[in-house]
Amino acid sequence: MNHIKLLFFATIRDRAGVRSMEMDIPADMTIAGLKEKLSVDYPNLKESMRSVLMTINREYAFDEAVVPANAEIGMFPPVSGG
């Protein structure tokens, strides 16, 4: 199992109800697998999982990427700064 930290921002944080969480996931879990797991474990997040942007260690990450041990995972909607 890999220990990871999740950080939620903006609408995703509002739906999650927390800013961050830590969890253990299987060592071969991909971003797609992580999204699937979160949809199941946290029904509030299910709808968000379709449009969420995901990052691994502060770089954008995509469905097929495998989540490494001790990863910092960011989850947020498309950015709207400026």
Added chain:
Amino acid sequence: MNHIKLLFFATIRDRAGVRSMEMDIPADMTIAGLKEKLSVDYPNLKESMRSVLMTINREYAFDEAVVPANAEIGMFPPVSGG
């Protein structure tokens, strides 16, 4: 005769040796005529008269323009601000 005021700037002022001068000119004198007169009266200015920019009352003026009474005439090289 028309009374006018001449203002010199940058290289033209350096050659004229003064910042301004007042003079009386014939009522029908054009910008071209004024340049000709200055070339004759002030030999230092003769060479400058070919490339000088002339203004009448703070608007760019050209050879055929007649100089009105009480005109403020500006004389200077192409601008180089910024």
Added chain:
Amino acid sequence: MTASELPTIYSITESEIDLNDLLEKITLTSTGAAAIFTGMVRGVTTRGDAHETEYLEYESYVPMAEAKMKQVADEIRERWPVIEGIAVVQRIGKLYPKTPTVLIACTAAHRDTGVFDAARYGIDRLKEIVPVWKKEIGPNGQEWVEGDYIPKPGE
């Protein structure tokens, strides 16, 4: 001077954006031109869904945002190698109408070197890839402003 020695400022801040100070920091002795973009909070928006804004509340994933701002600066230097200094600053927190919220500034020896395009590119990219979000608070309640750019692998 190599690119790594050229002044590059990128920061997420809660403080006022000081244009004079930032400009001075990215001005070299060889600099003759600066193009600066700033964005402000609009109190009144008329284009599209017309509405009024009391204030915006900005938040950011700060360490990633600063890394992506550096990436934006690197992309600018790759596209316009003549650029001398670059500043990329995003203010966060509660920001009221007329307040500058973001600044992109690029300097170069001369103005015909792409310095305007570089600043324009910088703000466009910031709005695509730098993780900052804003919630709009107006007379009818509050709402997150929706972005629409989906970064591609490698961005």
Added chain:
Amino acid sequence: MTASELPTIYSITESEIDLNDLLEKITLTSTGAAAIFTGMVRGVTTRGDAHETEYLEYESYVPMAEAKMKQVADEIRERWPVIEGIAVVQRIGKLYPKTPTVLIACTAAHRDTGVFDAARYGIDRLKEIVPVWKKEIGPNGQEWVEGDYIPKPGE
């Protein structure tokens, strides 16, 4: 708001150019974007006739210069009617390397409205028609900087 009510600043000054102050003065409650150009004295020039500069001495035909700056602002408004505020400022006197000498700033509701092009147009036109000249003082003496634009009737 009619054009005559929109903020338009044009001035020849011997004082420091304060970007923060000027930006604030041309920001309306509907403003969301500003493009600002500043020019600075280069201490070192490498393009063309490479040379060093100790300082520049600027002079101006002040009342005409301010009238022509207003004309530049009017031309900007005619070409980009969405522009909200405009500032055109030229500093004169003895100015040393790294010092901002000129500023053109344009504001608009959004950044995709031509606000960058408007600022670019403003500095190009200022350098064509606003009566300001500079003398360059360097290690080898002093020399007037030569302009090359000849205004046409009506300009």
